[in-house]
Amino acid sequence: GAVVSQHPSRVICKSGTSVKIECRSLDFQATTMFWYRQFPKQSLMLMATSNEGSKATYEQGVEKDKFLINHASLTLSTLTVTSAHPEDSSFYICSARDLGERTDTQYFGPGTRLTVL
Amino acid sequence: GDSVTQMEGPVTLSEEAFLTINCTYTATGYPSLFWYVQYPGEGLQLLLKATKADDKGSNKGFEATYRKETTSFHLEKGSVQVSDSAVYFCALSSGSGGSNYKLTFGKGTLLTVNP
Numbered sequence: 528g529a530v531v532s533q534h535p536s537r538v539i540c541k542s543g544t545s546v547k548i549e550c551r552s553l554d555f556q557a558t559t560m561f562w563y564r565q566f567p568k569q570s571l572m573l574m575a576t577s578n579e580g581s582k583a584t585y586e587q588g589v590e591k592d593k594f595l596i597n598h599a600s601l602t603l604s605t606l607t608v609t610s611a612h613p614e615d616s617s618f619y620i621c622s623a624r625d626l627g628e629r630t631d632t633q634y635f636g637p638g639t640r641l642t643v644l
Numbered sequence: 645g646d647s648v649t650q651m652e653g654p655v656t657l658s659e660e661a662f663l664t665i666n667c668t669y670t671a672t673g674y675p676s677l678f679w680y681v682q683y684p685g686e687g688l689q690l691l692l693k694a695t696k697a698d699d700k701g702s703n704k705g706f707e708a709t710y711r712k713e714t715t716s717f718h719l720e721k722g723s724v725q726v727s728d729s730a731v732y733f734c735a736l737s738s739g740s741g742g743s744n745y746k747l748t749f750g751k752g753t754l755l756t757v758n759p
Contacts (some may be wrong), residue, residue, distance in 0.1 A: 533687070559745065570733065570751045571688070620687050624719075624745070631676065633747055635688040644681070
């Protein structure tokens with residue numbers, strides 16, 4: 528299957544700082560990428576849909592000014608957690624949509640563990 | 645709105661036992677259905693999928709059949725291994741052709757296989 532990478536895999540930061548997480552589709556172009564948040568032993572919560580060249584669409588309850596999303600190319604989307612606080616500590620997972628003539632599948636990155644001290 | 649309901653875990657089995665994880669869905673239109681697997685500390689991996697009614701997805705000994713009449717997509721494996729221990733998520737996709745495309749996930753089922 529297709530490969531999606533995330534960087535960094537783990538990050539620890541101080542409260543009040545900003546953290547950027549990168550999501551890359553390595554062997555296909557993705558006009559659409561997604562950002563999820565997963566709490567321990569829970570399912571994935573969709574935060575936003577990122578479309579290449581346009582503004583992201585945020586799910587209800589997700590602060591767009593806090594979670595900045597940029598999808599500057601067909602293979603890269605970034606999530607920046609601004610002014611991070613301990614409650615932002617979580618596992619963040621991105622996915623990229625592989626949409627072709629014969630396929631329509633989301634492939635997921637390995638996740639980024641964010642810890643805010 | 646769309647929703648996915650899957651069997652609550654945890655599920656604990658002995659090696660070589662038969663596995664079934666139930667999944668039912670509610671959706672408008674004709675969604676595609678997926679099973680994803682998440683190993684500890686990792687992201688999700690696509691396990692199998694089915695895009696239309698009566699399709700059977702299969703991979704690594706796992707199977708699931710898209711049953712429109714019962715709105716189900718149950719995951720099965722005839723003989724589980726210790727390495728199958730993971731969390732399994734059932735999901736459906738909606739809004740396939742438009743900007744509102746997204747996946748809706750079930751809550752996940754933790755499977756533990758003992759030697």
